[in-house]
Amino acid sequence: MTALFVVLALLVLAWVLAFVGVPLLGWVGAFAAAWILLLATGLIGPLGAVLLGIPLAVLALLAVRPLRQAVVTRPALGWFKQVLPEMSATEREAIEAGEPWWEAEMFRGRPDWSKLLSFRYTELTPEERSFLENEVETVCAMVDDWNVEFERHDLPDAVWDYLREKRFFSMLIHKEHGGLGFSALAQSCVVTKLATRSNALAVTVMVPNSLGPGELLMKYGTPEQKQRWLPGLAAGTEIPCFGLTGPEVGSDATAMPDTGVICRGMHEGREVLGVRLNFSKRWITLAPVATVIGVAFKLSDPDGLIEGGKRDYGITCALVPADHDGISIGRRHYPGSAFMNGPIQGRDVFIPLDWIIGGLPMAGQGWRMLVECLSAGRGISLPALATAAGQASYRFVGAYARIRRQFRTPVGRFEGVQEATGRIAGYAYMLESMRALTASAVDHCTPSVVTTIAKYHMTEMMRDVLRDAMDVLSGKGVQRGPRNPIAVPYQAVPIAITVEGANILGRSLMIFGQGAIRCHAFVLEEMAAAHADDLPKFDDLLFRHIGTTINRAVRAFTFGLFGTGLAKAPVEGPSAYYFRELERMSAALAFAADVAMGVLGGSLKRRERLSARLGDVLSRLYIGSAVLHHFHANGAREDEVVAMRWALDDCLNEIGVAFDGFIRNLPSRPAAALLRLVIFPTGNPYLPVSDRDNAALADAMLEQTEFRERISHLVYRPQDPADPHAQLERAFQLCLRAEPAYETFLKAAARGQVQGDDLQARLADAVAKGVLDQAQADLVAEYDAERVEALRTDDFSKEYIAGASRER
Template sequence: MLSIVLMLVLLGIAAYWRANGWILALAAIIGLALGQSGVWWIGAIVVAVVAVFSCLPPARRLITDRIFGIFKKVTPAMSETEEAAINAGTVWWDGELFSGKPDFNKLLNYPDPKLTAEEQAFIDGPVEELCRMLNDWDITHTRKDLPPEAWQFIKDNGFLGMIVKKKYGGLEFSNYAHAKVVMKIGTRSGSAAVTVMVPNSLGPGELLQHYGTEAQKDFYLPRLAKGEDIPCFALTSPHAGSDAGSIPDFGVVTRGDYVDPYTGEEHKDVLGIRVSWEKRWITLAPVATVLGLAFKMYDPNGLLGDKKDIGITCALVPTNFAGVKAGRRHYPSGSVFMNGPTWGSDVFIPIDYIIGGLDYAGKGWQMLVECLTVGRCISLPANSVAAGKAASYTTGLYARIRDQFGLPIGKFEGVDEALARIGAYTYQMEASQDLALTGVDMGETPSVISALLKYHNTERYRKVINDAMDIHGGKAVVLGPRNYLAGAYQAIPVAITVEGANILTRSMMIFGQGAIRCHPYVLKEMKAAYANDAAAFDQAFSAHGHFILTNVFRSFWLGLTNGAFSSAPKGGVTATYYKQMNRIAANFALLADMSMFSLGGSLKFKEKISARLGDILSNLYICSAVLKRFEKEGAQKADEPLMQYAAEQALYDAQTAIDGVLKNLPARPLAWILRVLILPTGRRIAPPSDKLGSKVAAAMMRGDDTLARLTHGMYIPQDETESVGVLAPAHAAVIATEELEKKLRNRARKGEFAAVSPATQLQEALDTGVITQEQFDQITRARKLKRDVIMVDDFDMQLDKHDETLLSRHVF
């Protein structure tokens, strides 16, 4: 027994450091020998035989070739769309997390994203000016569109061409700058933010720059950059939403006639495609001048060659082209950005309308998946960050201004709990996006990270707005120009649904794609099976076995100590979190492998298991992004509670997901063994404490540098007549007069005032010399500003005309 224990200890130490197979065998043999058992040599022989058949390729092939035969039979076939999704993008920091032993020095050495002087000037100039032009109430309830001058300003200042290269007249901004522009506009008007972000995300501009012919680029990109053309991309059909590979829209290769809509020139008997489509939910379709169209292309008459089913193809079609229908609108929840259907029947387009020309016919799905990665890192995550910043700023100040029972409402524990969540989730959202954009601007296209970012940022958007609504109470449930939360609250379903519904993204995409794409060996094994390459399979499979064995021991040791003795790239307050991530990463690597081993191809149908595995990976990513942000911002002492809450919540959520997988893994004996290896001492990671949450809430209510860093980059009006603009002066005025107000309340409680109402008591205090004229003026101003913050709008009986005298009405 002693020999076995010593063998496991020494083997475990070697495995923890991921020693190679020969060293693992040597460690096991030494452990057996140190136990002084009379038959230790029997175990040593067994270990040596295992080592020979594991480490010597000729001997190993005797086993792996047989496994290869079985593996080829059980490996599920991969559809064309699945293969495109798996092969799309690159593996970046997500691969490190999947390794079970992430290199956090690599994380900290990634360059911090920065705005160039030109990009900062654009945000401080045109973006700021555009925000001043926007009134979200007027946009969503009166005009149901952006004002004409805002549309023209957007076109004239290059907002629609931020991603277009300068040689075509675009701004050629970094992805980081693109996100910060969208975020700032989003804090002012969601409708305007969507209008700007869509042409710079997945659509004609992005597709043209990557795949367009030179003629297509030279013609369209300058027009897109100047706003002469407004693009949209028509992908989603009524019968094929998330399952975009099943689009029913089709085009048949044929010959025909057409008139060029730009020149009026007539073309006869040219090679082209007769396309029919019905698309829904297409942003900018009602006002677009050029339509990016995805359809299935067929060549039944063999005009292009022997292949009849060409596949999904993308084409550019001017919307004034004969037969193209558009111009009707959908009514998105909480927004009025231009969104609507487009349709056409037997519309003949020339073959050179295919994006990239004939060479890219049938490659549309690959093109879309590759380009979607970058857009999903920017658009919706940036809008979510905007919602978080707006909620943090307005709720942090409001919770200090508004009082009940003689106390600011933020000092009640139920409110401070919700306020802390708002701050922490906002911190997580921006940290997660900034890290992803670091990779994108380094040339990476991290498809798995883009999926988890879209899902988790939009879900946190939902949470922060719900908490903000709860804290504001009646202030937030009455619609009107002064309600700065309702629009974001009503628009949540849009963010949750588009670019892949969140249920689908969580349950099928994050781990479903990540398990193959980011795992160090699974994709290699699958490719070997598809290529019938036994030698490649042997190398991948043997390395995979070593990976699993070392993760068994790493997971157990790290679980036993909660990572306490593992390494961290930084000391101080963040060290504990790096060590706990070492533990969770090892747990995840083992749990992912065992889930795939026990469920095989059926794992993709076990969506609840897959979703929880995705949650583990996602929260590891979020925690690492939080720590990266904290270091990037100078490890500010004042920001420690915010960082700690955000990191602890992510780690706790990861642990909860681990426990959920173990409780629901169908192979119960395996689950029991895994629980011993992964959670040997139970769930050791605690959620953020109440005390820590109160520190976060207090920092947000102070409105100092911590809140300024948390909400940096949002648009804050300087006009006190605006609902957001009045918050900062009201906050300062309320705090400045707090002791004076307390003094007046105490006198009132003691019955020292003859007057009854607060206003007449204030006048009496001035008249009797209790306060000075200056103090009277301070209190009067503070009370007015506080009332402006609290008040809600009222209208005439038809809910049509807003009462502009609201702010001046004060009857007592």
């Protein structure tokens, strides 16, 4: 019995040391003290002292660095070098681009919640607020989306002029160069509001402020290049585009066949050293109207004309006027939306060396430049489009579901419909939470992994939101015309899914592939130490890594076995449970990632489905964090509790699904069994969102509340009473006032208590019989007229349809 007690006591001691994360010397000291105590009290005899002394001696010897380096670390270093994945220069540049941010806290398994809660959203300046409330409102009012998409296939000239005049294309350009100098969050707000009015308008504005010459010049341009181009870009007299993708190059931009060869040629009447370009680009937004083209190509110097240079420089970026000799801009593409998009060709285009962005010192640095700019763009532009879909759908679909009736009941009251509308509401809340946090992060640093997470998951949520919106709107969503609020964004979804890194690529390769190395506490430094054959450095990192892995495994197992009561939540109240559960899953991810990298080694990057599932876990941890931050940044309002709970339950359920899929498909079954024991010792506890919470969110969509206004605060509200969107909102507001009387009238009519050949006659009869008073009857008549108008769909003559579809 005494032996059993001693064993249990030592196991508890080891458990506590591992759970707390005590370093190796602490383990040696604790077990040495236990050994002395047990021997002194007589709880163990000579044999027990020897048996306990063996693991104590092993721990003590491991604490002697020269010894463990010779016995343990050197063989481990050799093994580590063998399993390291081969990494190209472009892969290394992609991994090292940007910097880790909050996602690193979630990846490391023990998040510092105070870091998240103390982070403040970027505050809009008075100038930015004024722009949003005036210039953005004005240009939205100038745009008729049906006219843009299906009649003109372009923005009106007056809109183009206004965008130039008010410097919409230069939000990211600093004021010293004539730009607006807006924050990333302000740019996000502008694009979101524009997108609730017109997809083509939003894309036209966002592209020059995302991946394009303006941003590249701001970050990398020479003083001469900035002076030459930025004032024109700021004023809108120069319209930029950037040529990256091509017929053989989509997501794998490093495979581009476009070339630039250093040679001598004539420029402005004299022979200079320069670059001869040959390239073919397509899917280039703004190409048909561009006056200046950023172009990416592979630069080489086969004749060694640059003294002390290289023969092969790699991907390089240059800035070329669109009317330069050899440049040819082709006819327009039409990618499901009316924004300008088209191909660009370059044949024997000679440019001087100083047209390379950043000059000759930046030759070969193009991929890193592009990856860093794409990271920022992924955090602003596409999340803004997705958020616009969420906010607009919440507002439009909620209004429609209240005024549209089937079986004398608003369609939004049916549980089947609520499954869709509740999901719209939940995603709208998640989208706004991610938009605000990610864009604010871009204002403070250059986050790389979180922007990929935002781009992938927000555009996928956009796809789901618009699919649900289409299901609810049904015929109104199918029939094209000015009265259809979702046809254009529904059609344009594939654009957001494929641009700036296709979603399949982002999920399968980038999120975990980059996150596992960039966000891990030790792996990137271990790789550097291994490449440098730095044994002492590798030894220090390796044993800290082992200690952290043990700590995260024990924490995850403890939380799974006994609940997350031992995890620390930074607040009390309805969100505390979710802080603790995210910490549990953060610890599980850290351990699972180490097991995956240890078992699969360099082959992990080829196991894309496994990598994608771990990426899903990391992503949902970030999304859940964004929701918790948003909830508390808004003051932890009572009317947001259900939305917060819906979003976190959805995140935890998706984490459970991802972990289950990862464990079931891990090739090493012993490793899979270990992971299941550690992560889900009593089974997966996470369930889908409850019907109760989903119905509560769906019901709230049908009401006029403060939450409705907050969740749709960036939706453009047209002032023209004839605008179809204004009509829908007006009918909704009238419904809220008229519905009690309307319900009374409909029930009386269904029972045969009122008669008449039309609505007016039946209302008059209802007044005569005391079913309604005159004021109620007048309100019902007004509402019904607005309701019928708002529910109408468009129809067109054969001649109009033929004219609208004729090639232009």
